[in-house]
Each structure stands twice: as C-alpha cells, then as structure tokens.
Amino acid sequence: MLPVTYTTAVQADWVDYNGHLRDAYYLLICSFATDGLMDLIGLDQAGRARTGHTLYTLECHLNFLAEVKLGVEVQVRTQLLGHDRKRLHIHHVVERCDDGQIMAESEQMLMNIDTANGRSAPFDGEVAGRIAELVEAQHGAPRSVYVGRVIGLP
C-alpha cells in the first residue's frame, strides 16, 4: 500500500464560483503531499537545515477526475515511479477518505537543490538511503494509466 502523505478537508477559500475545488487547489493539496514525502525521506525542516538541501518541482501533470465540494475529506497517496542521483519522479493520487474515489492524479518531477547556491545537487547520503527504502517498500505497485500522458484533443 502506498503511504498517505497528506490529509485535509476542502477549505472554504479553495472553492470557486463553480462551487467546487478550484483546479489550482488540487495542486496545492499535492504540494502539501510533496512536503509529506519530504518528511518521509528526511527532508523535513530539520533535514533541510542539516543537509542544506530542498526539493523544487520542475514539472507536473494533473488529471482532474471528479469534482470535490467544500468540507469533503481527501487524502493523498504517493508513489515513487523512479529516481536518479538528484531527481524524484513521483505520482500523487488524491482520493476521498470516505469511499476512496479518486479525485485527481498528478505526475511530477522533483529536483534536489542545494539552497546555498540554488543549483541541483545529488541527494544527501541519508536521504538517498530513505529513498531506496521507499522504492523497496513500493516494489510491484502498478502504474496508473495517467502516468506518461500527453495533452491533446481526441
């Protein structure tokens, strides 16, 4: 089972004139889930201070699969699709807490950054070890059909 990296209720200021969660706030929920993933791999606030590293999002793709209304509880599960010495390729799934219905999915590429100079850098050794453990724990998890998508008219 993939780890839950963030749980929240839909907030009032995330809802737009359509009466549902505005597109950008699905990504905010995923952004907080990336923070949750950072906690898991030792890049929480203390880890960022120790290593001088943080993660930047280089690129992301979002598929909006269902409307979510004010107050609904959702959670994010995060899969590590791949990585190299300084990148993480991940997939967030936003699902309802009550029945597990998937609300959105987001594939993302994250880069490890040395905050001293703002440039990419290899993961710290301890962080790399945690990433390896996470990969091992998720071995065999299936890939979503929303991974690797290109946007286009049908």
Place this chain on the structure above:
Amino acid sequence: MLPVTYTTAVQADWVDYNGHLRDAYYLLICSFATDGLMDLIGLDQAGRARTGHTLYTLECHLNFLAEVKLGVEVQVRTQLLGHDRKRLHIHHVVERCDDGQIMAESEQMLMNIDTANGRSAPFDGEVAGRIAELVEAQHGAPRSVYVGRVIGLP
C-alpha cells in the same frame, strides 16, 4: 501578440519555506488567467448566467522555469492551440512584467459544461463565434517547445 489574460503581484501567502512562489500558486495564477480567457470569449459572470455554461479544467501540464519572489509583478499570455465543439486546448505563459522573462508555462485542456446537469455540452453560439475570432487573431503564433511534453527522467 497573444492577449494578456491576468496580471498580479506575487502575494505573501503564495510564498513557501523556500522563499519563493509555491508550485501550486503558479497554477492559481494560470487559473485566474483562464477566468480572464473566459471573459474574452463571453463566459464571464453575465455570460455564464445567460448560457448556463462554464468551463472545467480536465487536464493540465506545468513547467516551472524560474523562481519568483514575493512582490514580483507577473502577467499571463494565453494561446488557443486548438478546439472542438466543446473543448479548448490552451497554453498559458507566465512572464515577468518588467523584463518579460518566462517563469512558467502551462498547457491545459478545458471542457464546456452545462451547469444544469454538470455534463459536457457544445459551446453556445455567441461563445463559439468569439472563439473563432480569437483563433483568427492568433493565426501563425508559434507553439512553445513545452507543448505536448511527457514527464520522464533524462
């Protein structure tokens, strides 16, 4: 020249622990630019009331190209890449107002929705006319290299 669909300064609550615009708020800026596009094609508040239609974002892709700090003024230009009877395929470019440097780009697929039943519907005739005018006005504008991207490790 592509129309400017939104202009803003980077707000304090959009900045994260890295001291720059958080990934999700680039999409919020694009989301407001989509509202600006809706104004251009007659789906502003009055147009939504008249037609009973709105637009939902089905899918989007974002490339984060440069950091933006608190207070910086940015604007969004929007290109119509394509459309059919009920979909718009668009591309937002977020650029600095002072020197035009591109901060992010977002390709998106939007669907026209009948708010009475929450289902997709063909564009209203007047809206379709405005879309055709916009396509004509943008004829020959080049496509960004960030259109049609797939996320993957190098």
